[in-house]
Amino acid sequence: QKEVEQDPGPLSVPEGAIVSLNCTYSNSAFQYFMWYRQYSRKGPELLMYTYSSGNKEDGRFTAQVDKSSKYISLFIRDSQPSDSATYLCAMTSGLGNQFYFGTGTSLTVIP
């Protein structure tokens, strides 16, 4: 069983839509939850991270963590064509710094 499960998509939405991206995980030791954005031929770029359960908002992006369900989400409001990228969830127990990644969800925002 994979440590982290993420629907690969692809996901295609019209500009201005609200996008919901999700991951589930199996390891209850995970404490830090990250969302990375990756453009084609580039390295992953950290968007947001959340410690333990709860919500975190940054501009148009909101990250949610529900540790009881082992489920994390990233919401993108008022999506823009520039948001078109692959979104990767990642998590770690905070010990040893090894990150566990999802496979990524490919998102296209259509103008």
Place this chain on the structure above:
Amino acid sequence: EAGVTQFPSHSVIEKGQTVTLRCDPISGHDNLYWYRRVMGKEIKFLLHFVKESKQDESGMPNNRFLAERTGGTYSTLKVQPAELEDSGVYFCASSQVAGGPDTQYFGPGTRLTVL
């Protein structure tokens, strides 16, 4: 400030050959990580250096992979001999302080193709 750089950006080699990938972390970053993404799979951790010491190499797939970080600056990852299943994108990341998840900066990756 320059980001994490990796060289080459793309390498195509024959099975059985040797390839060396290089990563230059952000200046002053003591922590350096190698990750790999095989096509269709998730990015997986390979190993973690703190300065020149290997902190965690639990993700290294086998003894055909050798990572070094002499002098605690740049790092190399050598694959010898390369096998078909080694194809993928190899990412390097660096951070200044271990433990904080918002400090790992990723390079653009080296795409390795083994024929």
